Amino acid sequence: MEQLQVIRTNQPKHKPNEDELGFGKYFSDHMFVAEYSSEKGWHDSRIIPYGPISLDPSAMVLHYGQEVFEGMKAYRGAEGDIILFRPDMNIRRMNRSCDRLGIPQVEPEWLLQAISKLVEIDHDWIPQRVENSLYIRPFIIATEPCLGVRASQEYKLIIITSPVGAYYSSGLAPVSIYVEDQYVRAVRGGTGEAKTSINYASSIKAQEEAKRQGYSQVLWLDGVEQRYIEEVGSMNVFFKVAGEVITPELNGSILPGVTRDSVIMMLKHWGIPVTERKISVEELFEAHQQGKLEEAFGTGTAAVISPIGAMKWEEQSIEINGGNTGEISGRLYDTITGIQQGKLADPLNWRHLIGKL
Amino acid sequence: MEQLQVIRTNQPKHKPNEDELGFGKYFSDHMFVAEYSSEKGWHDSRIIPYGPISLDPSAMVLHYGQEVFEGMKAYRGAEGDIILFRPDMNIRRMNRSCDRLGIPQVEPEWLLQAISKLVEIDHDWIPQRVENSLYIRPFIIATEPCLGVRASQEYKLIIITSPVGAYYSSGLAPVSIYVEDQYVRAVRGGTGEAKTSINYASSIKAQEEAKRQGYSQVLWLDGVEQRYIEEVGSMNVFFKVAGEVITPELNGSILPGVTRDSVIMMLKHWGIPVTERKISVEELFEAHQQGKLEEAFGTGTAAVISPIGAMKWEEQSIEINGGNTGEISGRLYDTITGIQQGKLADPLNWRHLIGKL
Ligand SMILES: Cc1ncc(COP(=O)(O)O)c(C=O)c1O
Ligand SMILES: Cc1ncc(COP(=O)(O)O)c(C=O)c1O
Numbered sequence: 110m111e112q113l114q115v116i117r118t119n120q121p122k123h124k125p126n127e128d129e130l131g132f133g134k135y136f137s138d139h140m141f142v143a144e145y146s147s148e149k150g151w152h153d154s155r156i157i158p159y160g161p162i163s164l165d166p167s168a169m170v171l172h173y174g175q176e177v178f179e180g181m182k183a184y185r186g187a188e189g190d191i192i193l194f195r196p197d198m199n200i201r202r203m204n205r206s207c208d209r210l211g212i213p214q215v216e217p218e219w220l221l222q223a224i225s226k227l228v229e230i231d232h233d234w235i236p237q238r239v240e241n242s243l244y245i246r247p248f249i250i251a252t253e254p255c256l257g258v259r260a261s262q263e264y265k266l267i268i269i270t271s272p273v274g275a276y277y278s279s280g281l282a283p284v285s286i287y288v289e290d291q292y293v294r295a296v297r298g299g300t301g302e303a304k305t306s307i308n309y310a311s312s313i314k315a316q317e318e319a320k321r322q323g324y325s326q327v328l329w330l331d332g333v334e335q336r337y338i339e340e341v342g343s344m345n346v347f348f349k350v351a352g353e354v355i356t357p358e359l360n361g362s363i364l365p366g367v368t369r370d371s372v373i374m375m376l377k378h379w380g381i382p383v384t385e386r387k388i389s390v391e392e393l394f395e396a397h398q399q400g401k402l403e404e405a406f407g408t409g410t411a412a413v414i415s416p417i418g419a420m421k422w423e424e425q426s427i428e429i430n431g432g433n434t435g436e437i438s439g440r441l442y443d444t445i446t447g448i449q450q451g452k453l454a455d456p457l458n459w460r461h462l463i464g465k466l
Numbered sequence: 467m468e469q470l471q472v473i474r475t476n477q478p479k480h481k482p483n484e485d486e487l488g489f490g491k492y493f494s495d496h497m498f499v500a501e502y503s504s505e506k507g508w509h510d511s512r513i514i515p516y517g518p519i520s521l522d523p524s525a526m527v528l529h530y531g532q533e534v535f536e537g538m539k540a541y542r543g544a545e546g547d548i549i550l551f552r553p554d555m556n557i558r559r560m561n562r563s564c565d566r567l568g569i570p571q572v573e574p575e576w577l578l579q580a581i582s583k584l585v586e587i588d589h590d591w592i593p594q595r596v597e598n599s600l601y602i603r604p605f606i607i608a609t610e611p612c613l614g615v616r617a618s619q620e621y622k623l624i625i626i627t628s629p630v631g632a633y634y635s636s637g638l639a640p641v642s643i644y645v646e647d648q649y650v651r652a653v654r655g656g657t658g659e660a661k662t663s664i665n666y667a668s669s670i671k672a673q674e675e676a677k678r679q680g681y682s683q684v685l686w687l688d689g690v691e692q693r694y695i696e697e698v699g700s701m702n703v704f705f706k707v708a709g710e711v712i713t714p715e716l717n718g719s720i721l722p723g724v725t726r727d728s729v730i731m732m733l734k735h736w737g738i739p740v741t742e743r744k745i746s747v748e749e750l751f752e753a754h755q756q757g758k759l760e761e762a763f764g765t766g767t768a769a770v771i772s773p774i775g776a777m778k779w780e781e782q783s784i785e786i787n788g789g790n791t792g793e794i795s796g797r798l799y800d801t802i803t804g805i806q807q808g809k810l811a812d813p814l815n816w817r818h819l820i821g822k823l
Binding site for chain 1: 532668670
């Protein structure tokens with residue numbers, strides 16, 4: 110690998126108040142940038158002060174959406190470690206996304222080093238409070254200045270980081286969700302299983318409609334029959350039905366979440382039955398009618414575990430577990446965040462240490 | 467409307483050779499830019515020298531794909547007029563796309579003036595050769611620096627123009643197309659009928675696969691049953707079957723093309739029967755077997771009319787009209803380009819003159 114050039118800022122920014130971080134509003138002092146051209150491959154890696162990038166107005170990403178991204182977090186460990194959570198999973202997924210979007214893949218070890226080095230340089234930006242963290246956003250954009258519809262021959266890989274708050278400032282709070290039966294997020298043969306900007310713009314309308322009706326997230330159904338449950342907002346989704354935990358199987362239109370995978374592994378580690386399969390919305394509401402729907406929760410990097418307290422589908426509104434956080438949801442949240450924060454043992458080897466604070 | 471500020475370049479670029487224009491490779495000397503904020507609405511309209519734009523690396527368009535665009539052309543008329551072709555249709559479609567993507571709409575008259583003024587200032591960039599033209603690309607991007615998944619509160623509207631060659635430098639040349647039965651472009655409830663970047667990135671993989679097999683375009687089937695014909699590459703599609711012209715009806719996942727609409731109007735004007743309805747790929751191949759499939763062609767701003775000479779679906783390969791341009795395809799091409807270029811009468815009032823050269 111070529112030498113990584115580092116240019117440090119001489120105007121470090123004022124750090125935001127840790128009570129008001131929110132999500133993705135503040136950015137640290139530096140960013141990583143690398144360029145791709147067909148001749149040179151990925152090259153010119155550098156860490157430079159965070160700041161605007163310059164794009165030709167005909168840069169392909171602005172017209173045909175050729176983009177992929179990832180989302181992961183760095184935690185300040187109890188013992189002063191800087192901890193990443195399963196970064197290899199994010200890097201592998203990024204390369205699969207690249208493949209779907211016709212974007213050249215990256216060398217996994219090189220990307221991991223880029224992320225590690227960037228976080229190390231901006232380690233002061235990892236929040237102090239244990240429930241906060243530094244969100245890491247690597248992304249690749251097509252930069253060739255051309256309006257032809259085809260794969261770009263030039264790209265930029267950028268990594269930015271953002272100190273973020275806990276989703277739940279005062280403990281887990283169950284959300285209410287709205288089963289979307291009009292808009293569709295993804296369909297088999299589409300890009301649903303890739304982490305790419307193009308899956309998100311289409312969701313804005315649905316999300317706004319759900320908000321207007323008083324729901325905080327949308328539950329997505331499959332694009333073909335609009336019957337099978339896929340995801341919740343930007344999270345994967347799990348249900349506990351009559352003692353068994355179930356989650357939609359990866360079918361090509363669902364994003365394979367790192368948190369989803371971790372939840373499945375942890376449940377198995379605990380000896381709790383968990384099944385990946387098709388789940389129709391009828392089945393779910395029927396289970397509720399029979400008193401068998403015991404818990405529901407979303408999983409994702411931002412919230413880790415997000416208990417679902419209520420759901421609306423067409424004319425039916427149901428409450429789950431009395432609108433409270435379920436036992437498994439709570440246990441998973443405590444365990445996974447505990448591992449991420451370096452407070453608990455790490456039986457499944459998920460922590461990746463990148464240095465000492 | 468606020469005053470439009472104009473800053474002219476003092477370094478006009480060298481114009482490209484008209485034989486080698488291609489599509490979207492060269493850009494004229496100026497561009498139009500306007501900003502949107504929730505407080506001010508669209509503001510700060512200006513025409514400035516064409517050049518790079520500056521974006522925060524967290525600008526929402528780079529992460530969640532909130533973008534719309536349009537594509538239209540300016541022609542150098544026989545009498546020295548600068549001619550636009552039905553610009554009101556593009557502007558209306560842009561506003562519908564905005565609505566689907568959660569982007570604030572624009573005032574149609576304001577956008578038309580912006581386009582007209584920009585083309586007027588860069589009128590030297592409208593190619594001399596009658597078959598060439600100046601392609602106009604208005605687009606809106608979400609620029610708010612934030613990683614939350616929601617509608618941006620800030621946008622940029624940019625218009626760039628590019629001198630482009632005729633698709634067919636030596637007359638109409640039929641293309642061969644590949645019926646895509648794996649990848650899906652759009653589905654009802656998705657964004658297929660909007661002109662947004664997010665519909666194009668997903669097509670790159672399919673297009674590359676078609677090219678590898680020797681086909682120049684992909685024919686898209688519907689996302690639900692993968693059975694009904696939707697579009698061809700970035701064009702709408704028409705067939706002549708037993709004397710009747712048919713085209714897929716607008717169903718929410720098909721882009722409502724300006725050329726498509728013009729073809730339908732012109733056929734009606736000529737008294738040729740034309741029907742918009744569902745067309746399955748089986749039906750089409752059966753019609754071919756029975757000797758009834760007489761012509762096929764794509765329609766779009768770039769090529770205007772693109773005759774289809776061959777099609778492959780699963781294991782069946784068929785030739786249409788002996789691989790030659792059909793009579794109706796040729797007549798439509800000559801008539802519509804003749805109207806666009808100001809050479810023929812304009813019975814349906816499609817020309818919009820924006821000045822004299
Ligand atoms: C659509 C979607 N589904 C699921 C997830 C959860 O994935 P992960 O657990 O890797 O964060 C995300 C990302 O956060 C997402 O954007
Ligand atoms: C997907 C798609 N379909 C059809 C068309 C044709 O539309 P129009 O005739 O307005 O150019 C286009 C744009 O050119 C397109 O991108």
